[in-house]
Amino acid sequence: MSNAHLPKDPIETPSPVSGEPLATGSQSLLNALLSRIGLRSPSLREMLEADLKGEAEADAAAFSTEEREMLRRLLRFGGLRVEDIMVPRADIIALEESDTLAELLRTFGEAGVSRIPLFSETLDDPRGMIHVKDLFRWLTREAADDSVNTRIAVAPADGDVSGDDTGAEPSHLDFGRVDLSRPITSAKIRRPVLYVPPSMPATNLLIRMQSTRIHMALVVDEYGGTDGLVTIEDLVEQIVGDIEDEHDVAEAAYIVTEPKIGLVASARTPIKQLEEHLGVKLLKPEEEEDIDTLGGLMFSLLGRVPVRGELVRHPSGLELEVLDADARRLKKVKIHQPRVAETPAADAAKA
Missing domain, CATH: 3.30.465.10 (Uridine Diphospho-n-acetylenolpyruvylglucosamine Reductase; domain 3)
Structure with missing residues (x-):
């Protein structure tokens, strides 16, 4: 007997939660029937929320304490807007573009940040940002003494330590010859920033930062005024908690x-x-x-x-x-x- 008209077996795909095969055809039919009678199958978000609240019938210890907290943060993150996360205007550390390079260097050292926004006269006229890496590259380039026949040594790629090391003498840097009284703009190391409204969903901003590779955003109100500032670190910490590096000073409990x-x-x-x-x-x-x-x-x-x-x-x-x-x-x-x-x-x- 020909089986040309027999229904094919449903294609099995892994379940997004357990990894077990799930018959998509049967699942779609079940969802359709549930919606017909006014019911619907629970979403992945609802199942996670139920499990985190201890309401699921499955083992409540499916997640460790750290995993549960991260999942809670992830679920909350989906409902956050930029205004919930931003550094308020009063707390923004910024410099005027006419400030000196010495002031820029001093501010990086005191603030312990990696990016500083620039403005012209007021924060409502932003002009981009300076990244500390770009500043130190510029300082190194300016301090290189061309009169000495040496070149700055560059670490070999991929751990390759073999090959010709001709000209790999230690670099000669004279930072005394760097004029730090010049304005910041003279270094030509300014980078762009993103401009976003306060109501923008935090998830959208994270995606935009990833796609543009611009990791600082200024929050601008309907009149063009600067309300606050958000970095990619601020967004990620909403999910994983505080990220402290070797430069962060631990505050004592009191x-x-x-x-x-x-x-x-x-x-x-x-x-x-x-x-x-x-x-x-x-x-x-x-x-x-x-x-x-x-x-x-x-x-x-x-x-x-x-x-x-x-x-x-x-x-x-x-x-x-x-x-x-x-x-x-x-x-x-x-x-x-x-x-x-x-x-x-x-x-x-x-x-």
Whole structure:
């Protein structure tokens, strides 16, 4: 009997979650039937959210604590906009294009950043950015003494240490001959930046940065004014958490009472230490594995990094005011404790 008119077996493709084969034809039919009766199959996002909340029927320990936190951040990232992540205008470290190269070098050293935006007169007239790598290439080129018959040694590609080493003498650099009093523009090392609206989805900006290979964006409002700044590091840290390199100085945890301010704590203060100091329970049992510090608690309450001056309210009645922060991390927090309600016993004592 001919099988020319028999239906073909559905093509099996790997499931996006488990990697097991999934009959696409059967799955499509099931989805169609579910939609006909007003139901639908859960999306991958919904399944992940259910598992992270411990509502899935499968083993709740499918992810480690670190994996669960990264997945939570990834799901939150999909709902973030540029304005939720940007460094606010008041905190932008920038230079005027007429500033000297000495000032540029000094600012890189003090700020510990790799990119500095340039402007003309005000931040509302941006003129690009300077990358620290370009500055040091320029310095090296300017310091090379042409009167000495040497050339700057270049490391062999792909680890190849063989071959002719003629002319590979150590380079002769005289940084004293570099004129750092010249304006920044004279070095001709300016790079472009992206210009994006505050409402742009963070995922779209990340894709655009990857495609253009421009890793700094200025956030511009409807009138052309500069609202803030975002780098690719700011975006990635929303997913993986703080990225600290060898130049980042670790801030010590502390809880102190400052005479003019009140109770102040660093964002790195462990939650257990803060709970003992305040005599207040700050975490639910299911949160204790995922939240370790005051900064982590505030991020969890808001779903993003709070900005300087923002007030975050805790269900216990505490109010947490951000005294110092940047786009990537909290630094210093003022703790407002709720007023203790007077009890009948206290009223009787006063009488």
